[in-house]
Amino acid sequence: MLQSYSLHVHSVSGIQWRKKWPIAPNLEVAINVDGIPIAQTHRKRDFVPMWNSLLPLSAGGPTSVIGLQLVRHHAVGKPNTCAKGEIEIYVPIPLKSVGKDLEPTSGLALIVHLARIGRDQVIEIAIADAVEDSAVLGSVPTSDLRRVTGFALQNSDSNLVSSLEGLLKSLTSRLDVVVKIGGVIAKIHPFAELAYNVLTSVYDVVKKQQNTDQSIVQLVNTMVDVYLFTKDVNSLPDIERIEGVVSLIVQETARCALFIREYMAHGFAARLVGQIISQDTQTIQDFMAAFHKHKQSLDWALGVHIAFTINNARDIAQCSLEVAKDTQQLEILKNLNPVKMNSNRDGCLPGTRCDILSLIITELTKPVSANSQNVFWLYGVAGAGKSTIATSICQTFNALGLLGASLFFTRSNEASSPSFVIRTIAYSLAKSNTQMASEICLVMHQHPHIIDASIEDQFQRLLGEPLDQAKDHIHGPIIIILDALDECSDPESRRRLISLISNRFTTLPLLRILITSRPDLDITAAFRNQSSIVKMPLDIATPSSLEDIRLYIDAEMMDVRQMHFSWDLDPTWPGEEKINALGTLAAGLFIWASTATKYLRNAHDPNDALDHLLKKGSDLDALYAVALQSTKFWEDRTFAERAQACLAAVVLGKVPMSDTTINALLGLDAKKSSAHVFFKLGCVLQWAPGKSAQILHASFGDYLTDHKRCSQESWFIDPTFWGLKLAQGCLQVLNTELQFNICRLEDSHITNTAVHDLPNRIATYIPAHLSYSSRFWADHILGAKWDEAILTDIENLMYNKFPFWLEILSILGDLGIGINALRRVGEAAKVNDLKLAQYISSSSYI
Ligand SMILES: Nc1ncnc2c1ncn2[C@@H]1O[C@H](COP(=O)(O)OP(=O)(O)OP(=O)(O)O)[C@@H](O)[C@H]1O
Numbered sequence: 011m012l013q014s015y016s017l018h019v020h021s022v023s024g025i026q027w028r029k030k031w032p033i034a035p036n037l038e039v040a041i042n043v044d045g046i047p048i049a050q051t052h053r054k055r056d057f058v059p060m061w062n063s064l065l066p067l068s069a070g071g072p073t074s075v076i077g078l079q080l081v082r083h084h085a086v087g088k089p090n091t092c093a094k095g096e097i098e099i100y101v102p103i104p105l106k107s108v109g110k111d112l113e114p115t116s117g118l119a120l121i122v123h124l125a126r127i128g129r130d131q132v133i134e135i136a137i138a139d140a141v142e143d144s145a146v147l148g149s150v151p152t153s154d155l156r157r158v159t160g161f162a163l164q165n166s167d168s169n170l171v172s173s174l175e176g177l178l179k180s181l182t183s184r185l186d187v188v189v190k191i192g193g194v195i196a197k198i199h200p201f202a203e204l205a206y207n208v209l210t211s212v213y214d215v216v217k218k219q220q221n222t223d224q225s226i227v228q229l230v231n232t233m234v235d236v237y238l239f240t241k242d243v244n245s246l247p248d249i250e251r252i253e254g255v256v257s258l259i260v261q262e263t264a265r266c267a268l269f270i271r272e273y274m275a276h277g278f279a280a281r282l283v284g285q286i287i288s289q290d291t292q293t294i295q296d297f298m299a300a301f302h303k304h305k306q307s308l309d310w311a312l313g314v315h316i317a318f319t320i321n322n323a324r325d326i327a328q329c330s331l332e333v334a335k336d337t338q339q340l341e342i343l344k345n346l347n348p349v350k351m352n353s354n355r356d357g358c359l360p361g362t363r364c365d366i367l368s369l370i371i372t373e374l375t376k377p378v379s380a381n382s383q384n385v386f387w388l389y390g391v392a393g394a395g396k397s398t399i400a401t402s403i404c405q406t407f408n409a410l411g412l413l414g415a416s417l418f419f420t421r422s423n424e425a426s427s428p429s430f431v432i433r434t435i436a437y438s439l440a441k442s443n444t445q446m447a448s449e450i451c452l453v454m455h456q457h458p459h460i461i462d463a464s465i466e467d468q469f470q471r472l473l474g475e476p477l478d479q480a481k482d483h484i485h486g487p488i489i490i491i492l493d494a495l496d497e498c499s500d501p502e503s504r505r506r507l508i509s510l511i512s513n514r515f516t517t518l519p520l521l522r523i524l525i526t527s528r529p530d531l532d533i534t535a536a537f538r539n540q541s542s543i544v545k546m547p548l549d550i551a552t553p554s555s556l557e558d559i560r561l562y563i564d565a566e567m568m569d570v571r572q573m574h575f576s577w578d579l580d581p582t583w584p585g586e587e588k589i590n591a592l593g594t595l596a597a598g599l600f601i602w603a604s605t606a607t608k609y610l611r612n613a614h615d616p617n618d619a620l621d622h623l624l625k626k627g628s629d630l631d632a633l634y635a636v637a638l639q640s641t642k643f644w645e646d647r648t649f650a651e652r653a654q655a656c657l658a659a660v661v662l663g664k665v666p667m668s669d670t671t672i673n674a675l676l677g678l679d680a681k682k683s684s685a686h687v688f689f690k691l692g693c694v695l696q697w698a699p700g701k702s703a704q705i706l707h708a709s710f711g712d713y714l715t716d717h718k719r720c721s722q723e724s725w726f727i728d729p730t731f732w733g734l735k736l737a738q739g740c741l742q743v744l745n746t747e748l749q750f751n752i753c754r755l756e757d758s759h760i761t762n763t764a765v766h767d768l769p770n771r772i773a774t775y776i777p778a779h780l781s782y783s784s785r786f787w788a789d790h791i792l793g794a795k796w797d798e799a800i801l802t803d804i805e806n807l808m809y810n811k812f813p814f815w816l817e818i819l820s821i822l823g824d825l826g827i828g829i830n831a832l833r834r835v836g837e838a839a840k841v842n843d844l845k846l847a848q849y850i851s852s853s854s855y856i
Contacts, residue, residue: 015067017041019051019663021060021752022080023338036083037092043067053083058338060455074098177230178213182206184237196846198253199364200406201260204371208267211377215274225294226270229776232301233263239308252308259304265410266297268375275377282353293485339440342451346472347461348437349425351417353493357402358563361394362558366548370403373544374489374522383542384519385511388526389534392709393601393630395558396526399548400493403524408491414439414488414521419497421708424665426498428507432465435490436472445483449476469510477520487522495527497708508536516542549692550598559603560593565584566607574616584620601707602630608706609637609695634694634713635723641690644724652676656684658694658732661711664786666702667778674779675739733792741803747780748807748814753821762821772821784818788831797840804835808849 019039027035037059040050051063067076080092107114108436177831189202194562235260237378239252273290358367366388373386397418407413415438419426453460453471460471477484492511498504514525527533537543571579583674596603606623613619619640626632638644643653659672667675669685677683688697694710697703705711713719720726753771761769772781787807791800807815819828 016066017065017076017716019061019063019065019078020059023064025058025338027057035120038081038083039063040079040080040081040091041065041067042077045077050081052214058342059506060452070472102388103705145518174216174227175213176228177218177227177234178209181230181234181237182209182213183695184234185209185260185263188237188256198257198260199360200367200371200402201257201264204375204406204410205264205267205370206258206640207372208264208271208375212267212271212274215271225291226273229266229270229294229297232298233266234306236301236308255304255308259301259308261409262297262300265412266301268410268412269293271377272486272802273569339447339451342454343437343440343447345454345458345461346433346437346450347430351419351423351425351429351434353397353401353404353416353418355398355401357405358395358398359558359562361563363399363402365544365554366399367402367406369546370524371398371406372528374403374407374524375487376522383393383516385515385523385525385540385543385546387537387543388524388546388548389529391550391599392528392712393599393604393707394548394550395600395814396548398600400491400524400526403489404491408490411442412487412489414442414490416491416493418491418493421711422663422666422704423499428465428499428504431492431498431507432468432472432510433461436468436476439473439476442488443480443484445480446476449479460544463508465510466514469514473518473521475515477518484520488520490521490523491503492523492525492593493779494708495525495528495533501530501532501627505532508532512536512543512793516540555598556593559598559600560589560599561595563589563592563596563603563607566603566611570607570610570616573611577616579616583616588620588624591624596630599630601709602628602633603708605630605633605637605693605707609633609640612690612692613640630709631713631719634710635720637691637693638723638725641687643687643690650680650724652682652684655686655735656730657691657714657725658727659684659736660688660703660705661714661727662729662736662790664789665782666704667782668700669697670700671778671782672703674777675736675743675783677739677742730794733790734797734800737787737790737794738803740783740790741800741807743783744787744813744815745803745806748784748818749809750814750817752776752814752818756828762823768821776818776822780818781822784815784822785824785827792834792838796838801846804839805843805846808846 019041022037022039033056034057036053036055038051038053039061041048048067049065051061051065054061075156076097077094078096079091081089082092083089140598183201185206188198189206239256370386370388373383388396388399400416400418404413404416408416415435417431417434436450440450450472457463457471461464463471492498494506495508495511498507511523511525515521538543567584571581571583592603592606596606609623610616610619622636623633626636641653644650655676659667659675665674669683669688672684673679676684684703685699688695688703691697694706695703698705714725714727715729717726717728721728753765753768753775755765755771765771791804794800816825816828819825832850834849839847839850
């Protein structure tokens with residue numbers, strides 16, 4: 011008798027082509043049953059095709075074999091088979107009869123039908139099974155799910171509930187010991203506290219429930235066993251001795267607690283069904299294995315009395331979030347063209363910001379539910395410490411494997427643009443979760459130009475839909491951090507992003523989004539009345555903020571004393587009274603305390619410098635003035651101008667530049683290098699010879715360029731004046747250094763991708779200052795006041811070097827920048843020089 015089947019041909023993985031074909035091959039899958047051709051998929055022209063074809067099949071008997079061939083079609087000539095494989099429909103397993111029930115026979119076989127099915131079908135089968143069981147037992151003979159659930163609840167083992175209750179009680183009390191003794195150990199405390207809070211909430215749920223699962227009881231039992239060490243460790247030195255292992259254990263506990271909470275939230279019937287899906291079962295086993303391993307490490311560390319750390323805790327149990335390993339997927343994902351915006355700073359000094367960190371962690375890890383608030387906005391004045399808090403949160407969730415994406419915006423980074431945000435989040439999510447990776451790759455396949463779409467479209471296709479599809483494979487919250495949103499471009503450019511965050515991000519309950527920013531008008535206006543956004547001001551005047559700053563100053567003084575070792579300062583220098591006085595002057599502003607202590611570190615005479623600081627008062631501008639004044643640059647007019655130019659390049663530069671690049675732009679030679687300026691500004695700039703110079707804090711750039719705050723000072727940087735100077739520097743570089751075939755390519759007709767050593771050639775022939783000038787000259791020119799000299803420089807570039815400029819942009823992969831720049835300069839030229847404007851508008855058509 012004929013039996014019908016459906017075959018879903020999805021895609022092919024692991025293809026390695028022998029040759030690099032210039033055109034994607036045309037591929038199809040041909041299907042036969044028992045050697046007879048039955049069907050084929052549509053052809054797909056792709057190196058990694060996805061067919062997604064559903065094909066009906068018929069087979070004659072239990073031994074039928076389905077043959078599948080990957081066939082390549084050519085423009086001319088016959089198609090050829092690249093790969094083939096077979097599946098048997100039935101798998102008979104030979105059995106031997108045992109016992110007395112069966113006659114001995116040689117042909118006894120169990121026939122197994124193996125097929126992959128979807129989650130819905132699994133649930134259907136499980137419910138049908140449960141209904142059948144209940145019918146056999148004669149209690150609830152109905153197919154109604156609710157009644158099946160009720161049946162399952164009534165018949166579950168109440169002993170398990172009480173044993174889980176008992177175990178959780180003892181686990182939380184042991185964890186409480188760790189929270190208390192680990193209170194000041196930053197490595198342990200946030201994780202222990204999170205685990206404690208979550209487990210307490212699980213305990214409350216369990217007390218109310220009438221049922222539970224054996225596997226969860228076993229898991230909690232294993233954890234309790236690991237925490238036996240709390241009985242022996244009563245003193246702080248002891249816990250410090252085993253700090254490394256304990257830190258891993260509490261991280262694991264926090265992860266596990268979050269998983270248990272999500273798992274328990276699904277209700278018994280759903281969990282019963284979930285067992286069949288087995289993903290949760292696998293996760294539970296992974297956790298058990300990890301805890302056993304930690305227990306061994308701990309026993310060893312306690313036994314041999316040495317501190318012991320295991321690197322890479324995440325290797326041990328990759329539980330809820332897995333890394334996308336498929337290299338082909340990674341290749342596809344790279345087309346999202348994401349940007350790197352990681353935090354490269356330190357988190358909070360241990361012992362500071364404890365309350366706010368704990369509050370944020372609790373908010374971000376609240377149970378997933380459709381109507382909970384999932385966007386958390388921390389706002390406060392410049393330098394209050396928001397980004398440092400965001401960094402600590404980022405580190406905490408990264409260690410827990412729950413960090414989905416983190417974007418730390420900075421004004422000096424061209425990547426801090428709204429257009430990169432959604433695709434960078436999508437890329438990071440895909441990298442942290444295999445299911446998300448598959449879903450996003452599918453979107454990229456269906457919408458190859460998605461990164462050129464509007465951010466609303468990108469949101470829907472790259473976040474909304476994939477998260478919805480992958481939701482069953484995501485345990486618990488995924489944390490997204492957007493730090494310093496006010497530094498993401500300007501209010502006009504980020505208008506749609508802000509609206510997306512306040513209206514649409516709140517519809518993604520699986521994501522927990524921490525946003526930090528200054529209370530800029532556009533952001534405040536958008537978030538103010540949005541009920542699904544938790545608003546949290548970072549108040550600098552609270553007693554705990556003041557105490558945190560005092561702690562910070564105290565800790566920083568150790569560095570100051572070390573720097574000034576030749577002064578033989580007392581180990582308690584400058585004494586409690588002066589530390590308190592500095593704390594009072596900082597008035598809750600971390601940036602004041604941080605700049606002040608850096609100033610003391612770099613000062614020639616620490617005692618003099620400290621007295622000077624104490625006299626100046628708490629104004630941040632006054633502090634910056636003290637730091638700048640102390641360089642003594644401003645007494646000599648020529649030197650002052652050079653220092654000002656160097657600072658302007660750092661503050662107005664479109665990307666961070668090294669001292670050598672800045673020298674080339676400003677026409678400074680080695681004797682007058684910008685390095686001399688940067689060397690003396692360690693308390694406000696981050697710089698090392700040959701490395702890029704960046705301001706340590708955005709508020710310093712604000713101060714230097716604010717007419718109202720420092721126009722009377724020699725260091726004031728008027729953006730219109732210095733913007734023009736930088737534009738002139740760029741144009742002079744371009745007019746001198748641009749030339750035909752700058753990278754010495756053998757053939758100028760081939761594409762960039764065909765030049766295998768292009769990166770080496772770029773490094774050799776295009777120095778950083780030439781690349782910077784090519785990309786940003788037009789940005790500096792806009793908003794500046796044109797004069798005769800700059801007009802001559804622009805004309806020179808346009809009439810004499812224009813093709814070479816386009817060539818360099820094309821090599822750098824930045825042609826888009828050139829076209830945009832031309833358009834904007836063309837508009838500005840209309841006001842200044844009509845002939846040039848006409849020339850530019852005709853070049854724009856090239
Ligand atoms: N808890 C902390 N522990 C140690 N240092 C801190 C802490 N908070 C802030 N700082 C220091 O203070 C400086 C300013 O803090 P941060 O950059 O976090 O402020 P912010 O509120 O994000 O400022 P802005 O809004 O201007 O970006 C940091 O560079 C850091 O050195």
